[in-house]
Amino acid sequence: MLVRRLLAAQLPELAGLPLARLDPAGSDNVIYRLGTELSVRLPRGEWAAGQPEKEARCLPRLAPHLPLAIPEPIALGSPTEGYPWHWSVSRWLPGSPPDIGGLPHPDQTAAELARFVAALHRIPADAALAPGPHNGFIGAPLARRDTETRVAIAETADVFDSSALTAIWDAALAAPPWPHPPVWVHGDLHPGNLLMADGRVSAVLDFGGLGVGDPACDALIAWTLLPASAREIFRAESGFDEDTWTRGRGYALCTGLNAYTAYAATNPRVAASTRHQITETVADFQRDGFRTAAPR
Incomplete structure (x- = not known):
């Protein structure tokens, strides 16, 4: 599996953690849950290829000023193992998407x-x-x-x-x-x-x-x-x-x-x-x- 190869090559300390693809994934990224505390995101195409680097650079600067949690980048992966773009590992955020038309409050x-x-x-x-x-x-x-x-x-x-x-x-x-x-x-x-x-x-x-x-x-x-x-x-x-x-x-x-x-x-x-x-x-x-x- 591509994600396993990327982790083994660049973040071997994480390569042995359980890995599960999330469904439905986003339109820009394929997302995997890594263990219980992390997630892996891989851009689907060139149109999204700059996103991991941008988030790694900007989100730590913005997070202290915001009243809600946002993704916390842990590592930025490089193109390798047949995958041509940067990819990212972030802290897993618990919760579930809201229900349109069914908000409790x-x-x-x-x-x-x-x-x-x-x-x-x-x-x-x-x-x-x-x-x-x-x-x-x-x-x-x-x-x-x-x-x-x-x-x-x-x-x-x-x-x-x-x-x-x-x-x-x-x-x-x-x-x-x-x-x-x-x-x-x-x-x-x-x-x-x-x-x-x-x-x-x-x-x-x-x-x-x-x-x-x-x-x-x-x-x-x-x-x-x-x-x-x-x-x-x-x-x-x-x-x-x-x-x-x-x-x-x-x-x-x-x-x-x-x-x-x-x-x-x-x-x-x-x-x-x-x-x-x-x-x-x-x-x-x-x-x-x-x-x-x-x-x-």
Whole structure:
């Protein structure tokens, strides 16, 4: 097995521990549990190849400032044994992903996530640590996603209300850009990247999209997990202003459409979660009273 060979060659003191592949694994990484205290992550392709090095460099700097646990890198593996990219070993974090639509304490969850997001955005974006360009235009202006998003809206017109999706997208593009210096952003806050224990959020995972930019992308969790009542708590306590919230809703829409068009036909789990994400952006938009597209 590849992972066994990598461990034996580079971390022989860990090579004898029990090893079990996690399922479902992430879209960017294959993940194994190593013994009871560790995990191994291996990028699936070139698009994710820089993530282990970035996390090893940045996460120890961020962790002391955050109110929730995040992955603790233990070792950074090198390309070898027929595997072409860096890989990582991190401390195992206990818990399980939250149940969309079944949060035991949604208001509490919203407040916990808001405090995490606000704390991350307050950490000075150290130029020596900032990862620079990051995959998927995370933290970048939404206009870079305009063409692909409009194509996805047209492609899913038989599933979703294309006029409503267009109105949300137009409003997001029309919102003023982030007027302050770039901040640290997680970039991929969805339920699969959270752990919960005893009804509380216990950890935030997968910082492969970590970057610096517009904090609007970290509003994503509001539409991927939280019910409408808790969403308002998250919005208030995270400090997102109206323009950032509007851009965040556009980010939730475009990432939901991207995942839906890419995976829905082959992955029922992704289809269900992204359908929820998209329909929640529509409901939220309508509750805010934006019935027509904002002027371009």
